[in-house]
Amino acid sequence: MPQMCLYLDEDVQEMVKMRAKERGSSVSSYVNEVLKKNNENRPPEKLLKLLGSWKDDPMEEPEELPWSMDIKRKTL
Numbered sequence: 001m002p003q004m005c006l007y008l009d010e011d012v013q014e015m016v017k018m019r020a021k022e023r024g025s026s027v028s029s030y031v032n033e034v035l036k037k038n039n040e041n042r043p044p045e046k047l048l049k050l051l052g053s054w055k056d057d058p059m060e061e062p063e064e065l066p067w068s069m070d071i072k073r074k075t076l
Helices: 011-023 027-039 043-048
Strands: none
Touching: 011 027
């Protein structure tokens, strides 16, 4: 399994150690679990890059039409 070195603030490091201990897991397993959970519902990066790339007018809610313009329907 690949390894990674992280630099954390001391208070963050202590919190991570405490949470891992509460779950009965290692710090590595806890961080791995948290990162997976926080990214499982993330949209694909290609989709995120599209956001804000439109050059047209922003989407606006259309003006509500009066009921008098509604089509007359047959009564069932």
